[in-house]
Amino acid sequence: MHRGLRGLLLLLVLVACGCSTLFWETGLPGARAEFTVQSALARGPWLDVTVRSEVITRRFFTPRSDACLAMLRSENSVTLGTAAGWGPFRSGDQECPVVGIGNLEDFRKSRSQGGGYGQSPIRRSNDRIEIVYRDESYLYARGGFSIAAMFGWAPGTDQVVGLLPRTDACLRLDAGGPVSVVFRQAGEPALGIPIGDGLCPVDAVIATTPGQFEGLAPPP
Numbered sequence: 286m287h288r289g290l291r292g293l294l295l296l297l298v299l300v301a302c303g304c305s306t307l308f309w310e311t312g313l314p315g316a317r318a319e320f321t322v323q324s325a326l327a328r329g330p331w332l333d334v335t336v337r338s339e340v341i342t343r344r345f346f347t348p349r350s351d352a353c354l355a356m357l358r359s360e361n362s363v364t365l366g367t368a369a370g371w372g373p374f375r376s377g378d379q380e381c382p383v384v385g386i387g388n389l390e391d392f393r394k395s396r397s398q399g400g401g402y403g404q405s406p407i408r409r410s411n412d413r414i415e416i417v418y419r420d421e422s423y424l425y426a427r428g429g430f431s432i433a434a435m436f437g438w439a440p441g442t443d444q445v446v447g448l449l450p451r452t453d454a455c456l457r458l459d460a461g462g463p464v465s466v467v468f469r470q471a472g473e474p475a476l477g478i479p480i481g482d483g484l485c486p487v488d489a490v491i492a493t494t495p496g497q498f499e500g501l502a503p504p505p
Contacts, residue, residue: 297330298422306338307369310395317366325357329418329425329446330497331384332357333489336365341390345371346385346491353381371438384440385491387448389475392436404494408432414478415461417446417498423488424449424459428466433490435468440492447476447487454483 309318320336320343327333334357347353356376358459364375365383371392372383376485386392410432410438418425430445447466449455457480464478466487476484 300500301453306340309365310341313366317364319384320363320365322357322359322361322363323355324359325406328423329420330501331491333387336363341391342388343371344387344489345374346387346489347374347381347383350381351401353378355379356381378444384438385446385489386438387489388475389436389487389489392438393470395437407470408435409465411463412466413461413463414447416459418501422451424451424455426461427493428464429435430466430487430490432466432468436490438490440490442492442494444493444495446491446493448489448491449478449485450488452485452505454480455485457481457483458485 300404305379306318309316313475318338320338320503323335323337323342325332325334327349328346332349332353334345334346334347336343353374356374356379361376365371366373366375371386374381374383391398410429412428412430414426414428416424417427426447427444429443430447433440433445455478458478459480464480466476466478467484468476474484474488476487476490478485478487
């Protein structure tokens, strides 16, 4: 069956059954779903936001703006669209852009259910990273991370920050430099950086802007 026709039939079925979250997971234009905010925490210059529906939980990153802070309070109801990859959040006439995604295994699952991957179980890209910030949980590695397109996410910039947990493998990347970033169709992590005989997980990918970390105070 032609891919476009298959997508249209899937859309009609999901709309007919009222499966808004499943429709949203396809990433098709115009899809939207209702979520409840589970948590919204300050993470570097962003908000680290977890939302849930009756069937899925997803992790996103947004600007730490007044509009996003007001909208993304715990237990608030929000609508999430697909106009810009994944997002934006909306509540009433207010809007909050999504600038990053986390818990990447969840987004990989959504894409694989839609037949979004080919036969190769591992794909990789070459990159160069620079550690631009650190907190108690993560190293903030700035680079291209173009392979993040495998999750259906388009950052709209060639500068992306990958959050690297402070594991032994990831701490070996503290000096930055050239790396290979691998996407894996199965297992954890979905995205990682091989280092020696280990693998540093990439927990999230977030679009950044020039100067975003300048003057940002280190965490207490």
